[in-house]
Amino acid sequence: MSDANTALITRFYQAFQRLDAEAMVACYSDDIIFSDPAFGTLRGKDAGDMWRMLTTRAKDFSLTFDSVRADERSASAHWVARYLFSQTGRTVVNDIQARFVLRDGKICEHHDSFDLWGWSRQALGTSGLLLGWSPLVQGKVRAQAQKGLRAFQAGR
Numbered sequence: 001m002s003d004a005n006t007a008l009i010t011r012f013y014q015a016f017q018r019l020d021a022e023a024m025v026a027c028y029s030d031d032i033i034f035s036d037p038a039f040g041t042l043r044g045k046d047a048g049d050m051w052r053m054l055t056t057r058a059k060d061f062s063l064t065f066d067s068v069r070a071d072e073r074s075a076s077a078h079w080v081a082r083y084l085f086s087q088t089g090r091t092v093v094n095d096i097q098a099r100f101v102l103r104d105g106k107i108c109e110h111h112d113s114f115d116l117w118g119w120s121r122q123a124l125g126t127s128g129l130l131l132g133w134s135p136l137v138q139g140k141v142r143a144q145a146q147k148g149l150r151a152f153q154a155g156r
Contacts, residue, residue: 005070005102009077012107013065016079019055021048029106036096036112038119039145046149047110053152059084060091075100075107085123087144092122 008027015023025048034047042050065079077098085092094114101109 021052021055029108034110037116
């Protein structure tokens with residue numbers, strides 16, 4: 001089973017490399033719980049739509065992944081995304097650790113962790129450098145991410 005689960009996580013990131021959101025979402029259970037520092041917690045369709053939005057809007061995008069490990073119920077991986085942040089035109093290199101909970105050959109929980117201050121320094125420039133550590137700015141980043149997702153969903 002761990003080989004099948006390693007293949008599942010590998011398939012997820014290979015789809016991400018191709019910006020194939022539908023193949024990514026196919027790796028998720030219907031009741032997926034996703035979390036990361038930028039979007040907070042997303043469930044079900046919202047998690048899938050986040051990937052649809054991000055892959056649709058990706059500019060100058062590349063992704064590498066490694067250290068995929070899996071057993072019968074959990075997995076982990078390390079990945080690095082490089083892309084142009086559309087709101088500022090700045091290049092971001094985001095280094096992410098991922099943890100997964102697996103059930104019946106699907107990902108039922110996906111938790112990404114990264115340094116939101118580090119991300120904000122790259123994406124937002126001086127304001128991110130000076131204030132990206134603050135709960136106020138981090139809350140604003142999350143609110144903007146959620147607002148973008150809702151706008152994307154409304155436009156579909």
